[in-house]
Amino acid sequence: MGNLSVRNLEAWYGAQKALFGITAEIPEKQITAIIGPSGCGKSTFIRCLNRMHDTLPGAKVSGDILLDGKSIYDQHPVYLRKTVGMVFQKPNPFPSMSIYENVVAGLRLNGERHKEKLRAAAEKSLRMAALWDEVHDRLNYSGVSLSGGQQQRLCIARALAVEPSVLLMDEPASALDPIATQRIEELVSALKKDYTIVIVTHNMQQAARIADLTAFFLNGELVELGPTSEIFTKPKDKRTEDYITGRFG
Ligand SMILES: Nc1ncnc2c1ncn2[C@@H]1O[C@H](COP(=O)(O)OP(=O)(O)OP(=O)(O)O)[C@@H](O)[C@H]1O
Numbered sequence: 001m002g003n004l005s006v007r008n009l010e011a012w013y014g015a016q017k018a019l020f021g022i023t024a025e026i027p028e029k030q031i032t033a034i035i036g037p038s039g040c041g042k043s044t045f046i047r048c049l050n051r052m053h054d055t056l057p058g059a060k061v062s063g064d065i066l067l068d069g070k071s072i073y074d075q076h077p078v079y080l081r082k083t084v085g086m087v088f089q090k091p092n093p094f095p096s097m098s099i100y101e102n103v104v105a106g107l108r109l110n111g112e113r114h115k116e117k118l119r120a121a122a123e124k125s126l127r128m129a130a131l132w133d134e135v136h137d138r139l140n141y142s143g144v145s146l147s148g149g150q151q152q153r154l155c156i157a158r159a160l161a162v163e164p165s166v167l168l169m170d171e172p173a174s175a176l177d178p179i180a181t182q183r184i185e186e187l188v189s190a191l192k193k194d195y196t197i198v199i200v201t202h203n204m205q206q207a208a209r210i211a212d213l214t215a216f217f218l219n220g221e222l223v224e225l226g227p228t229s230e231i232f233t234k235p236k237d238k239r240t241e242d243y244i245t246g247r248f249g
Pocket residue numbers: 013016018036037038039040041042043044045
């Protein structure tokens with residue numbers, strides 16, 4: 001579970017077109033990195049994958065995105081976002097909630113009231129997010145009392161708690177120091193065993209380190225998508241080669 005098939009996707013902000021005819025296969029339980037210069041449409045693309053884009057006022061999409069063979073446009077966006085979770089650039093724990101309440105917030109929203117189930121889900125998610133050992137004795141502390149890197153792992157735990165099959169990550173480490181970044185990278189690599197991961201990154205070394213597949217975007221087009229090792233060593237398109245060798249961007 002967690003195969004995404006993107007078919008001729010186009011996206012607009014009002015009259016401004018941001019994505020042009022994107023067709024891509026994003027395989028389950030792999031890490032796919034999205035790279036490309038600023039403004040090329042990386043964030044717009046991943047925000048289409050959980051229908052965050054098309055719920056913006058004035059925004060529009062055309063084409064189709066299939067998740068395990070079913071169009072995401074046939075699903076209610078709220079339901080879809082349980083299956084396709086998202087982690088943002090800046091850690092954004094709910095500031096008035098404890099660590100524990102942050103993790104179980106999505107489950108509560110889904111109507112889960114059973115105390116023992118919530119507790120078990122919180123522990124499981126925090127363990128998967130490699131945060132349990134650091135917070136298990138202070139689950140009632142505020143989520144924002146944690147360090148930036150811990151807050152980001154808390155946001156990952158929160159996303160995992162509702163048991164998605166796909167995890168979208170929009171530059172999840174760009175606000176973090178190198179050590180916290182390394183922990184996030186290790187975590188992402190471990191999570192692909194269970195989840196399909198699509199990660200936007202500015203950092204080509206990061207893509208090279210963790211991604212199975214890499215997609216290079218330019219001016220709203222998908223120039224090339226392939227195994228990371230090929231994209232970085234023998235890209236098929238001259239524009240990809242120019243970008244990865246630092247000729248622009
Ligand atoms: N809310 C918005 N309203 C109008 N235009 C937008 C909006 N968000 C993005 N755009 C435009 O859409 C295009 C793609 O932007 P997007 O944020 O997807 O690029 P990006 O590759 O993620 O950039 P960055 O690496 O700088 O985050 C850009 O031309 C941008 O100006």
